[in-house]
Amino acid sequence: MNENDVTRRDFVKTATVAAAGATALSGLPAWAVQENREPIKIGCIGCGGRGTSAVNQALNASENSVIWALGDAFEDRLTSSMNTLVGEKGDRAEVPKERRFVGFDAYQKVIDSGVDVVILTTPPHFRPQHIAAAVKAKKHVFCEKPMAVDGSGVRRVMESAKLAKENGTNLMSGFCWRYNYPLRGVYEQLHNGAIGDVRSAFSTYYSSPLWRKPRKDGWSDMEWQMRNWVHFDWLSGDHIVEQACHSVDKLNWAMNNEPPVSATAVGGREMHTALETGNVYDHFGVVYEYADGRRAHLHCRQMPFCYNDNNDFIVGANGICNVNAWTGSPDLIGPNTNWKYEGEQPNMYQVEHNELFEAIRGDRPTINDGDFMAQSTMMSILGREAAYTGQRVMFEDALNSTTVLGPKEYAFTDYAIPEVATPGKTKLNRA
Ligand SMILES: NC(=O)c1ccc[n+]([C@@H]2O[C@H](COP(=O)([O-])OP(=O)(O)OC[C@H]3O[C@@H](n4cnc5c(N)ncnc54)[C@H](O)[C@@H]3O)[C@@H](O)[C@H]2O)c1
Secondary structure, eight states, rough: TTTTTOOOOSOSHHHHHOOTTTTTTTTOOOHHHHHHHHOOOEEEEEEHHHHHHHHHHHHHOOEEEEEEEEEHHHHHHHHHHHHHHHHHHGGGGGGGGGGGESTTHHHHHHHHOOEEEEOSSSOGGHHHHHHHHHHTTEEEEEOOOOOSSHHHHHHHHHHHHHHHHHHTOOOSSSOOOGOOHHHHHHHHHHHHTTTTEEEEEEEEEEEEEOOOOOTTTOOOHHHHHHHTTGHHHHHHHHHHHHHHHHHHHHHHHHTTTTOOOOOEEEEEEEOOOOOGGGTTOSEEEEEEEEEEEEEEEEEEEEEEESOOOOOEEETTEEEEEEETTTTTEEEHHHHHHHHOOOOOOOHHHHHHHHHHHHHHHSSSSBBOOOHHOOOOHHHHHHHHHHHOSSSSHHHHHTTOOOOOOOOOOOOOSSOOOOOOOTTTOOOOOOO
């Protein structure tokens, strides 16, 4: 199929399409106007590394789509993202100046610009606000993991997910392993009892520290923290939430998406001592406890010169399942199974967008990842709160906590680095 072919799949099933005429098509690229075709209009909020790749995948997923609007807190990030996209995708990615929005309110301007679908790829702190605004405006949403950095953010995401269900709009999460074909295969086997009942699960996410950006003259505290967002708990949720949430999501999947009752944890910062490492920890170890007494365990670490590993071990009554996230190859070992994944192995990030755009066109049922995306995010936050406080923390208490991380208002001004949590001293703010 080339760009000029028009098929049923090329048309978004929305009222805007039915209404599309010469007037509605104004402002579109030349090919769309010539052919009187209404493309799917994509907006991206947070034009960094992941946002740029996700737009690319969205454009791959639908030949009849354009990048319509871009929004970022910083102009340089937006421009560099657009230049990359134009280099790869040509005029489909060229966004006119009047639809490039910069600042803390850029998200609303992108949403109001006439887009059909928004890609939400800022640091996680802003995700609940951006999801809420996009869902309220009845936009289809692709939102990167994690969904929030605190219980109040998760509660807001849960409300938005409910509203998206009522509206019938798509809400897809960036918990990409759920879109990985071999993992879908192995989890189906697990849930069908290939290794018996799941007794426990253990995941590791040991990696090197993430990037840092040295502070430049003229940067306010806020700009410096936002440009180094992974090192501040209010922006990233800490690395257990920002990065290891993938492993937590696979634990959650292994436990059939049943929430744990509580968590206990250890954690601290041994190598993160410099100012620019903000207030996050560099290691966590969490035990999640379930109502029936089962446990799931998570170890995650971001330290240099150490052994790196990203594995899940799921122990069944009659065998084990091992998923290696870096090779992507799941294994089942047990007397009653000789299952091996032998199907296709497409890029899971591309699968996400292929499925999202199929759902937008109405070629598959509407997607709503709300339940598991909120729960896996909440489990990650629960693990962090258990480590920060040094207490056994109940899932419900963490979910209903009154903590709202970050400033009350957003402005490029002074903002002190929040304190580093001290187990035994830091408290969970209960409702
Ligand atoms: N699924 C995956 O495998 C995967 C991989 C990488 C990143 N991610 C997730 O994607 C998100 C973004 O990560 P990244 O690596 O692209 O980071 P990044 O720093 O490269 O990009 C974030 C962008 O958001 C912008 N931004 C910050 N605050 C904003 C605001 N309030 N409004 C608008 N724009 C704002 C920043 O200026 C930056 O351009 C994170 O949640 C991360 O966890 C997921």
